[in-house]
Amino acid sequence: MDTFDNFQLKKTLNNAVAELGFEKPTPIQSAAFSVILSGKDILGVAQTGTGKTLAYLLPILDEMTFSKQLTPRVLIMVPTRELVLQVVEEIERLTAYISVRTVAVYGGVNANPQRAALGEGSDIVVATPGRLYDLILDQSVSLKGIKKLVIDEVDVMLDLGFLPQLNNLMELMPERRQNIMFSATMTEPVSELIDSFFVVPEKISIAVSGTPLENIRQTCYHVENFYTKVNLLRHLLEDRDTFQKVLVFTSHKRSADRLFNTLEEELGNEMCIIHSNKSQNYRIRSIEEFDEGKNRLLIATDIMTRGLDLDKITHVINFDTPSFPENYMHRIGRTGRAKEEGNAILFYTEKEVQLKENIEALMDYKIPEIPFPEEVKVSRDLIPEERPDEEISKNIHRNSKKETRGAGFHEKKAKNQKTNEGGSYKKKIAKKYKKAQTRGDKTYHKRQKRG
Numbered sequence: 193m194d195t196f197d198n199f200q201l202k203k204t205l206n207n208a209v210a211e212l213g214f215e216k217p218t219p220i221q222s223a224a225f226s227v228i229l230s231g232k233d234i235l236g237v238a239q240t241g242t243g244k245t246l247a248y249l250l251p252i253l254d255e256m257t258f259s260k261q262l263t264p265r266v267l268i269m270v271p272t273r274e275l276v277l278q279v280v281e282e283i284e285r286l287t288a289y290i291s292v293r294t295v296a297v298y299g300g301v302n303a304n305p306q307r308a309a310l311g312e313g314s315d316i317v318v319a320t321p322g323r324l325y326d327l328i329l330d331q332s333v334s335l336k337g338i339k340k341l342v343i344d345e346v347d348v349m350l351d352l353g354f355l356p357q358l359n360n361l362m363e364l365m366p367e368r369r370q371n372i373m374f375s376a377t378m379t380e381p382v383s384e385l386i387d388s389f390f391v392v393p394e395k396i397s398i399a400v401s402g403t404p405l406e407n408i409r410q411t412c413y414h415v416e417n418f419y420t421k422v423n424l425l426r427h428l429l430e431d432r433d434t435f436q437k438v439l440v441f442t443s444h445k446r447s448a449d450r451l452f453n454t455l456e457e458e459l460g461n462e463m464c465i466i467h468s469n470k471s472q473n474y475r476i477r478s479i480e481e482f483d484e485g486k487n488r489l490l491i492a493t494d495i496m497t498r499g500l501d502l503d504k505i506t507h508v509i510n511f512d513t514p515s516f517p518e519n520y521m522h523r524i525g526r527t528g529r530a531k532e533e534g535n536a537i538l539f540y541t542e543k544e545v546q547l548k549e550n551i552e553a554l555m556d557y558k559i560p561e562i563p564f565p566e567e568v569k570v571s572r573d574l575i576p577e578e579r580p581d582e583e584i585s586k587n588i589h590r591n592s593k594k595e596t597r598g599a600g601f602h603e604k605k606a607k608n609q610k611t612n613e614g615g616s617y618k619k620k621i622a623k624k625y626k627k628a629q630t631r632g633d634k635t636y637h638k639r640q641k642r643g
């Protein structure tokens with residue numbers, strides 16, 4: 193059986209862990225322990241509630257030796273001050289019998305007590321990026337002794353626009369250090385950050401703990417394009433008795449807004465939307481109205497639904513197929529909670545076939561397909577991203593960007609490859625459009641017709 197004894201923690205730490213009263217390590221704790229201890233860079237994909245804080249704290253604290261060094265050896269960065277306090281609290285519980293100096297650094301309060309604490313010397317600094325950077329600029333702390341960097345909730349960090357601060361801070365740390373990152377969802381920006389700062393990270397993915405996949409009825413539809421997806425969604429929603437509380441996921445804010453605007457006229461009074469460009473008040477109201485059943489439909493992006501405990505969702509609809517298969521697991525885990533039967537429906541286009549296959553590989557389960565309903569109209573309208581001329585210009589741009597990065601980048605990128613973004617589709621289109629063709633071309637429209 194998996195127990196904390198397997199970690200062979202030093203006695204002082206082991207005693208503190210025993211006092212927490214946890215029976216056994218969570219899956220992320222078991223998976224991450226030896227990797228972090230080995231000193232490798234690591235990316236943990238796990239949500240809050242999986243025990244991820246302890247997953248990185250245990251190996252770090254196990255290795256920590258007594259020191260009088262003034263500058264910190266471990267930096268833990270988190271996106272909010274609440275999280276700083278939570279992490280510090282966990283460290284304090286774990287270090288009941290170890291002498292470790294921990295300092296909390298976060299904005300919105302007088303900085304002087306934090307300056308004073310740092311001045312006395314620290315082993316671990318737990319910080320939000322903005323305040324930390326200010327305190328470095330006025331020389332209250334230096335990062336030149338950092339050996340381990342933890343960035344927790346990387347996805348939220350990037351969504352809140354902390355990338356410039358993260359870049360600045362990383363420049364101030366020694367290059368030879370261990371990077372430990374945790375993110376609940378994988379997104380393009382997270383992937384890019386990791387590619388630029390990691391040396392072949394070990395990736396550990398943990399599905400939402402306790403997601404009873406057996407409780408969730410999964411199905412999928414092959415759909416032509418965005419507007420046809422809208423038509424299909426409309427069609428499904430006509431069955432009000434079945435589709436009572438529906439959470440619709442899109443991969444981007446832009447796609448969420450486009451869907452909302454398209455449906456607003458007919459469904460405006462039973463639909464709401466949340467993403468990070470909406471004000472906090474708007475988001476809270478949207479969630480309340482959906483949770484109380486005043487709105488039947490909530491359109492959301494992956495990051496926004498984290499930590500939300502929404503009650504009795506009848507259907508999760510994946511309007512876009514997520515690029516990172518873990519996100520699919522997180523999304524569908526929102527339905528079928530606590531023994532209730534849940535339903536998860538995936539819409540995928542030709543371009544998204546590979547992404548669907550990645551999800552199926554992760555689950556080791558082929559999602560049953562429902563034939564596209566004859567009564568639903570297949571739209572010929574295309575959104576800009578679906579138009580081949582846009583595809584081509586995007587490809588040209590991408591290729592030229594890649595060429596400037598040199599061979600090293602390619603090697604690392606290939607090793608770190610996590611998803612196939614539909615490369616074969618793009619290749620096909622690029623080949624086809626070597627010949628000059630216009631969007632109004634007859635062949636093109638023929639190709640678009642459903643076979």
Ligand code: AMP
Nearest residue numbers: 214216217218240241242243244245246
């Ligand atoms: P986190 O995912 O780090 O936010 O942790 C979520 C909660 O799980 C916290 O309240 C932890 O104290 C708790 N927790 C951490 N590890 C374990 C464990 N092995 N068994 C039970 N609960 C745990």
